[in-house]
Amino acid sequence: MKLYVSPRAPNPRRVQMFLAEKGIDLAAAGIELVNVDLNAQEHKSAAFRAKSPLARIPALEFDDGRVLTETRAICTWIEGQHPEPNLMGVDATERAFIEMADRRIEWYFLLPIANCVRHTHPGLAPLEQPQFPDFGRSQGEKLRETAAWLDAELQRQPWMAGERFTIADITAFCAIEFAKLMRFNAGEQGFSALQAWRDRVAQRPAARA
Ligand SMILES: N[C@@H](CCC(=O)N[C@@H](CS)C(=O)NCC(=O)O)C(=O)O
Structure with missing residues (x-):
């Protein structure tokens, strides 16, 4: 394959x-x-x-x-x-809740980051034509709303979908790492729980993949 x-x-x-x-x-x-x-x-x-x-x-x-x-x-x-370790849920209920977390992160965290970077960063100009910098910047602002919500979630649970590491953490981590291209730093924005979560995920060997 x-x-x-x-x-x-x-x-x-x-x-x-x-x-x-x-x-x-x-x-x-x-x-x-x-x-x-x-x-x-x-x-x-x-x-x-x-x-x-x-x-x-x-x-x-x-x-x-x-x-x-x-x-x-x-x-x-x-x-x-490869069912183990399970990353997407072990039964219908857990699968649905993890999917909810993952899709929220994909749509309301990764997508605005991607739109902001694609429409404002010169390095992305070959991929995004035409670029609309105002739109990109407005997406960057919307991202902060989701970051505030994620920060609140992470003040009461350790991982994006709840009590254990799942695919939702992978989606959010790849998104927040890409957000470096728009100079987004959760800690500097006051989202300390989100920053602490990001730093914990970065310690995982898979984060280097
Ligand atoms: N919904 C797709 C999105 C895939 C996607 O947009 N991939 C980007 C790279 S991260 C790409 O192929 N971009 C090429 C382009 O914009 O021309 C997925 O979940 O895989």
Whole structure:
């Protein structure tokens, strides 16, 4: 199988961190990492679009030629193949609550960060045309509302979805690391619980994936 990724891109990083948290040896699992050069627009080539029609990564290509995209869908497949340690919930109720946390973080934390960076950072200009800096900055402001909410959550629970580390922590960590490109620092903004959580996740070996 081939997993299409790119260094520094937050969504492929979510899958790579998920694999690392599972302790999966990529060679033993038959997964080859393939780097896609986003700056060179490699993902927009006809060859790559044949695999991922919306020209997005990550993408997981099966040996039979089928291609799975969307980070959460790829993680769902990995969780099914490698159930332990569980990162997405052990029963219907826990799965639903973890999904709620993960999707909230994806939509209201990662997305505004991505929009802010993509519309304000010159390095992202090759990917986001046209850039709308005012829109990007307004997304940066909206991000602070979600950060305040996450900070409050983390004052009463240790992890994003509750009492244990889950996929929601992976999504939030990859998002907050990407937010360095918009100079967002939770601690400096007064979100000390969010900063302490970020620093704890950064200590995990998988954070280096
Ligand atoms: N909803 C998708 C988002 C994937 C996505 O936007 N990936 C970015 C990299 S983090 C990408 O491929 N960007 C290419 C582009 O903007 O042209 C997922 O969850 O995987």
